[in-house]
Amino acid sequence: MRFTYAETMTDPTYYVPLAQAAEAAGYTSMVLADSIAYPRDSDSTYPYTPDGSREFLEDKPFVETFVLAAALAAATTTLRFTPFVLKLPIRPPVLVAKQAASVAALSGNRLGLGVGISPWPDDFEIFDVPFEKRGKRMDECLDIVRGLTIGGYFEFHGEFYDLPPIKISPVPTEPIPLLIGGHSRPALRRAAQRGDGWMHAGGDPADLDRLLAELTTLRAEYGTREDFEIHVISLDGFTVDGVKRLEDKGVTDVIVGFRDPYGREQDTESLDTKIANLSRFAEHVIARTQ
Secondary structure, eight states: OEEEEEOOSSOGGGHHHHHHHHHHHTOOEEEEOOOOOOOSSOOOOOTTSTTOOOGGGTTOOOOOHHHHHHHHHHTOSSOEEEESOEEGGGSOHHHHHHHHHHHHHHHTSOBOEEEEOOSOHHHHHHTTOOSTTHHHHHHHHHHHHHHHHTOSOEEEEOSSOEEEEEOOSOOOSSOOOEEEEOSSHHHHHHHHHHOSEEEOOOOOTHHHHHHHHHHHHHHHHHTOOTTOEEEEOOGGGGSHHHHHHHHHTTOOEEEEOSSOTTOSSOOOOOHHHHHHHHHHHIIIIIHHHO
């Protein structure tokens, strides 16, 4: 089992020492949140809070995901960084490929590209991208990002994007894992068909077994790679016995955080407290499961 540290919407100056502390404590990776802008007026709902509210995001600091990944990679040597998740179809896919390839090349292949479809029409409107057919657009984006980041000339001719033969440089020496987030049937199918892994977003613990079973069926249908990554948020991840249960279900990566990020108030937890929390978990769980 691999362990991923989650911290978000906190003092931006904390990220470098937190990444360094997580690396020293034995974590494999760190997830990085993605949020572009907060609209003053919106009737959209958030699918991962009980009441659908998104007010907890207002005035919270979000460093741009690739900028943060590059900064943290420069301050560490082994820790992997994974957007959780990058809202891919609102962005130009060639630009995402360039950003991802650059970070992966500079960091020595320490980027796992977690991607998903934003649940909010606002994000698409801000970027002047149609909300309709977003799933099909997402599929084309995935194909373009994968095609460009492996090196060599790549061309693409789809419904939304039409690219002549182009290539980017540098590219990493290993393929960038594309990890698909989302709980819907199309998201699970996309992960099995086009992804190198799936990222669970938390929610009702009772749903996890159902989602894993659906994913297993779809992976058998599409014949996905044996080293397919399954990243999960679960209370089982906080105990040694629970980690074993998750391993038995095929989970490869546990995501753990030590505070509730959904509160409307600003994060007032000190850096020392955060480091103590991640270190305590490493001592009591990570060290006892390796």
